[in-house]
Each structure stands twice: as C-alpha cells, then as structure tokens.
Amino acid sequence: MLVYEIMPGEKRIIAGVYHLSKVLGRHFALQDINFQLANGEFVFLVGPSGAGKSTLLRMMYMDDIPDSGQVIMGAHVSTMMKRRNIPRLRRRIGIVFQDFRLIEDRNVFENVALAMKVAGIGITEIKHEMTNILTRVGLYHKRYEFPGALSGGEQQRVAIARAVANKPAVLLADEPTGNLDPMVTRGILELLFKINSGGTAVLMATHDVELVKSFGQRIIYLQDGKIVKDKEMLFRGNLRESISNSRVDHRAKKFTEHSIGEDYDGKRGR
Amino acid sequence: MAGINEAKYMLGESVRMLKSGKVSNLISVIIMGFSLLVLVIYILVTLNVSIIIEKGMEEMCVYVYLEDGVNNSITEDIREKLLEIESVRRVVFVSKDKALEKFREQLGKNSDILEELGANPLPDAFRIQMKPESNASVAMEKIAQAATGWKGVDDVRYGKKWVEKGEKLVKGFYMTGLALGLIVFLSVIFVISNTVRLSILSRRESVEIMKLVGATNMYIQVPFIIEGAIQGIVSSLLAMALLWGVCSFAGRYLPGLGFFRFEGVIGFIILCAFLGSIGSFVAIRKFLKR
Numbered sequence: 001m002l003v004y005e006i007m008p009g010e011k012r013i014i015a016g017v018y019h020l021s022k023v024l025g026r027h028f029a030l031q032d033i034n035f036q037l038a039n040g041e042f043v044f045l046v047g048p049s050g051a052g053k054s055t056l057l058r059m060m061y062m063d064d065i066p067d068s069g070q071v072i073m074g075a076h077v078s079t080m081m082k083r084r085n086i087p088r089l090r091r092r093i094g095i096v097f098q099d100f101r102l103i104e105d106r107n108v109f110e111n112v113a114l115a116m117k118v119a120g121i122g123i124t125e126i127k128h129e130m131t132n133i134l135t136r137v138g139l140y141h142k143r144y145e146f147p148g149a150l151s152g153g154e155q156q157r158v159a160i161a162r163a164v165a166n167k168p169a170v171l172l173a174d175e176p177t178g179n180l181d182p183m184v185t186r187g188i189l190e191l192l193f194k195i196n197s198g199g200t201a202v203l204m205a206t207h208d209v210e211l212v213k214s215f216g217q218r219i220i221y222l223q224d225g226k227i228v229k230d231k232e233m234l235f236r237g238n239l240r241e242s243i244s245n246s247r248v249d250h251r252a253k254k255f256t257e258h259s260i261g262e263d264y265d266g267k268r269g270r
Numbered sequence: 271m272a273g274i275n276e277a278k279y280m281l282g283e284s285v286r287m288l289k290s291g292k293v294s295n296l297i298s299v300i301i302m303g304f305s306l307l308v309l310v311i312y313i314l315v316t317l318n319v320s321i322i323i324e325k326g327m328e329e330m331c332v333y334v335y336l337e338d339g340v341n342n343s344i345t346e347d348i349r350e351k352l353l354e355i356e357s358v359r360r361v362v363f364v365s366k367d368k369a370l371e372k373f374r375e376q377l378g379k380n381s382d383i384l385e386e387l388g389a390n391p392l393p394d395a396f397r398i399q400m401k402p403e404s405n406a407s408v409a410m411e412k413i414a415q416a417a418t419g420w421k422g423v424d425d426v427r428y429g430k431k432w433v434e435k436g437e438k439l440v441k442g443f444y445m446t447g448l449a450l451g452l453i454v455f456l457s458v459i460f461v462i463s464n465t466v467r468l469s470i471l472s473r474r475e476s477v478e479i480m481k482l483v484g485a486t487n488m489y490i491q492v493p494f495i496i497e498g499a500i501q502g503i504v505s506s507l508l509a510m511a512l513l514w515g516v517c518s519f520a521g522r523y524l525p526g527l528g529f530f531r532f533e534g535v536i537g538f539i540i541l542c543a544f545l546g547s548i549g550s551f552v553a554i555r556k557f558l559k560r
Contacts, residue, residue, distance in 0.1 A: 061482070090484030103476045105290050117279045118485035162483065 020069035030225045039252030042196045044212040045205040047222035053205035074255035094163030094171040098178035100155040102147040109143040115165040137161045153184035169255030173204040284493040303508030305461045332428040334396040344422040357409035360399040466553045494554040502546025
C-alpha cells in the first residue's frame, strides 16, 4: 500500500473515469469517457439535456455500472466494487440533485443529520458539527423548519449541507441550479465555491453554458455521450492558492488511501 | 456488526416510522386483523367440530346383550374376554333394571305404558366403548363377530351403517377443511404481503434518499422489520379480540363452543409477529435489490 503525505498544493487524482461506455436502450448514452478530477478542483460538466451528464454522475456514485471501462472514486474501483461497499463510498462523497431530494417529514436539522447518522457518528458530535454546517449554508435559524416551508434555494442549501456533512473529498452536483431562478442560482454557485475552497473537489453538471463560462473554471463539454472539449485548468495559479492548506490535502489523502483494500477483502470500517 | 450509535439510530428510525405512519399503520393493522380473523375463525371452527366429532366417535358403542338368566360367572367371563380385545376402551355392565329405568326416563310422561308390561322385558347388557384412535367400523365388526359365538351372549348390536357414514363424514370434513384452510392461509399471506408492499411504496422516496447518503441495507431494513413485527402483534391481538367477541356472541346459540387456550393465543401472537417481520424483510429486500 502506498502511503505518503500530500504536500500542500500538490495535485492528486481523487476521481477518475477511464474509457467508460454505457449503452441505454439501443444507443450509447456514454462513449469512451475519460477524465480525472484532482483534489480541491472545481469542474463544470456542461452539455444539453440528454447528453449523458446524469448518467455519468450516476456511474460516479455507483448507482449504475458502466458497460465497459471503469470509474475510480478514491480507493473504490467500479469494476471490483461489491454491492455492500457502495454505502461506504456514498458516505465519503456528497451528492446534490436538481430536485433536492429532501425527506419531507423531517426538518432541516434531521435531513442533514441523516447523512451523519448513517455513518454512525455520535449524536453529541452531530449536534456540535451541525451548528457549523448549518451556519455555513446560512440556514441555522431555520433548522427546525420542514422542507415544505422553505424556498427552492433554501431547500438546495439544505441538500448541499447534507452532502458536505461528512466532509467529503468530492461533491457531485447534478444540475443543482436547474430549478432555481438566476438570483438564487448565483447564491448556490457561491456556496459551492465556498465549499470548494474548503478543500472539497466539486463536479457540477449543468446545461447552462453561459452561466459557467464567466467563472474561468475547468469545463468538460459533453455532447451525445462524448466529451467534445475538456478545458483543463488544473494548474491555474489561483486554484493552487485556494487549496494550499494542509487540511485540504489530508482529506484527499484519506479518501484515496485509507480505504485501499477494503473493497476486496471485505473489511469494514469508516 | 453495527455500532451502538447505529443501533440507536435504527431504533429511532423505527419509532419515527411508527409515529409518522400512524394512519397507514392503522389501516394496515385493520386489514391484517380482519384477514387474520378469517383465519382464526376457520381454525376455531375446525377445532370445535373435530372435538364434537371425537366426542361423537367416543359415544359410538357396541352393545352385547346377554341371554336371560345368565349367572354371574359367565357374565364375568364375558367381561374379561371383552376387555382383552385391543380396541376396547371401557366395558360397562348395564343391568336389565338399570336399562328399564333409563328407558323410563327417556319415555318421560309416557312411561306409564311400561306398567302394562308387567315383567321387565329388557336383557342385561355390556356397553363397550372404543378407543378413539382405533378404526371404529372395523374394530366394532370384529367385536361383533367374536362375541356373537360366546356362551351366554344373545345378540351383539351396533349402528353399523351409522358408524360407516360417520367415518366418511369425518374424512370428508378433514379433507375439505384442509383445502379450505390452505386457501384461507394463502389469501391471508397475499393480503399481508400486499399491505407491506404498499407501506414500502409510500416510503420509497425516503428509502432512495437514505441509499444516496450512504445508509447500509441493514440501516434501512431494521425499521421495516420492527414495524412488521409490531403490526403482526397488534393485528393478531385485534383478530383475537374480534374472535372473542364473535365467540361470546355465538356461544349464546352454540353452548359448549370452545375458545383457544391461553398458550394457543400467545403462540398465535408470536407467530404473527414472526410472520410480520419476515414479510416486511422479504418485501424491503426485494425493493432494495432492484
């Protein structure tokens, strides 16, 4: 097993998609997809509806398996993944959707706490962490509200809070602003940037090309199941600055190394 | 194994599930309770009828009539020989005086006609009861054949046709009972599994969300299993309470109608708890495997 410190500012691949193809129905939903995600990176995955963005993300959180090629998320390899290890991967990444996917009969606190509870974290720690998390997304004062009483933007903030509750190394966002108006969209994007600056790599899928162009981040263009353009921004100066604290790299290191082997020998652990 | 925290949370999820699904749980329990009521009514009726049948079979007797004026030693001889026969359970001597008395009792008001007779025309007799497990018609036939030739025996009688008919009736009853029981049982299983499926369907979204945030299958399943067990217990209690009501009502018209024994009731409740949890487990497992 390779264990070494990631130096501040050092780049490390924490998620990768290699020659991935997926057939849905009669044609390729995805065809020979290749890209990697480095720690602390922010990447937009852009393409029109039906380009295969959601399918690609589903492969990445292993809700579906590729027909050929593989996905590597940290130490989890899709071709060797056992069903019972999928929950462990999900606790180490965050997922956000267009339709928020909050549990309607649980309040904000309970929805966010769920992610920590399923990971087996003690209630004292959850309560302690929750103050931080909910303050970060600006919803601490609404922690006892139910999703039905919140606006779309607020609901998405709750979903994001839930996604980052376990301090994931990667956050996958599938059209997180698809249901929101431009003003609210801006706020959600800012929140995602803030989370990214805290060390979490973000992969955000969207159909809105104009929206993402202005930020100067790396953009992967997807069309008809193929990557048509991948604007690599990996070693941009300001990005390096934003992730140059050691906590960031520690998180990526944990994601890529701490679980090596457990998919194959069935050991349990968090 | 899951940690203490996880166990606590799973229990919390179960309590939450029971609280949030109050109405749907109530409906499920009522549906299951009534389905189970059909089942327990069926079982109780079968039990009662089989008790009646057994009693009836016990009362089927062979009468060995003695010749008039047979002395005591021959009588004793006959008694001993009868007791040696394997399928015989009990041999009772009915003296001619006793028989007359009984006859008089049966006649009631009309017993005056007996006075016309003068002397007692009835013979001394042995009433022979059969062991319940013995094949009555064959055994009775055997006794009749054997005893007819004995010294001091005048005649041997039993309701041959009645016994044979009775046996056919019992066989038929048990066969139809078995078929009916199977149908009732299968429909109860069907109703309950559908109820469980509906309950899972109504919680499909939260189950999906739990999977997305990394809940293990166990974390998702345990609350369903606990809910299933509790539904099983409550619905079996409901079925038993309803049955008790039905029984005490029917008891007015059918005296001697028996209810289940206490152990039977407890056993039934435990069985239902078990069935409920298994049913939920199978249904949620199927759902998670998709």
